[in-house]
Amino acid sequence: MLTRLLEREAKKAPSDCKMKAKLTILLIALTSSAHANLIDLTPGAFNINEPWPQPVIQFFSHQFGNGNGFQFLAGANIKDGQVVWSPFTIFGSDNFGIILQDPANAQVSWNLTNTGGYFLQYVLLEGANGIDNLFGLRGPGFQFEGGGLVTIDGLTAIQAIIFAGPNVVPETLNTGLLLFFAVSGLLLTYKLRRRKIA
Known part of the structure; x- marks a missing residue:
């Protein structure tokens, strides 16, 4: 009885393997085509006053480090539910957008396609009591334009949003x-x- 059951299952195996292979290929194709513009580099937020996680260290080493053109491209404070753009950054509301959904969540967008080589690499959210969150971008195409939902931890109100990235010098002769x-x-x-x- 056990032998017949095993023989029957062995006969099914080749067709099952083909189906599993097809499903695996389909899953890989769907996974590679599904993507997120913004990746939460510090899930659950981080406290700026405590030891920083590695992505935050990398962010600040880019900002204050090796002269690679990395800078704050745009920034805004959130005051009484209103977005107040900083006059001290290169870009503002013409290239970046912030739509507050509630005090703890916002929809951000950017378009840097005609800015002479600037592209977005990070979005830093600042909250109360030093509770912040850092988002990074995936893929070169999304760095010039895109958008996504951002939050610090789902509860902490967003007090400021900073967009940062480098300027790539165009190739010359x-x-x-x-x-x-x-x-x-x-x-x-x-x-x-x-x-x-x-």
């Missing part, structure tokens, strides 16, 4: 010339060595 001379030098050296050997 000088880099191409340098590459040309480097490749030419390598080819010339190669030919000279071949002549010496022969």
Whole structure:
């Protein structure tokens, strides 16, 4: 009896494996096409007055670090349910949007497609008593325009939202010339060595 059951299951196995393989491929395809613009880098928030999680350390090392053009692109304070844009940043409400849904949640959006190489990398939310949250962006296409829902921890009221990222310097002809001379030098050296050997 057990032998027949095992034989019957063994006959089903090849078709089951094919179905599982098809389902796995479908699942991978759907998962890779489903994406989120904003990724919560500090789930549940963090306290700015306590030791920082690694993503926060990376954020501030970008900001104050190696001169890579990373800066605050836009920022706004939230006062009495109103968004007050900072005059001290490069961009404002023309390129960024904030729609408050309640004190603890907001819908943010950005469009940096015609800004000379600026793109968004982080969204920092500041809340009461140093309770903050940091979001990062995934994928180069979403860094120029996109949007998403942001929250600190679902309870803490948002007091400020800061958008930050670098400016990518466009490619110029000088880099191409340098590459040309480097490749030419390598080819010339190669030919000279071949002549010496022969």
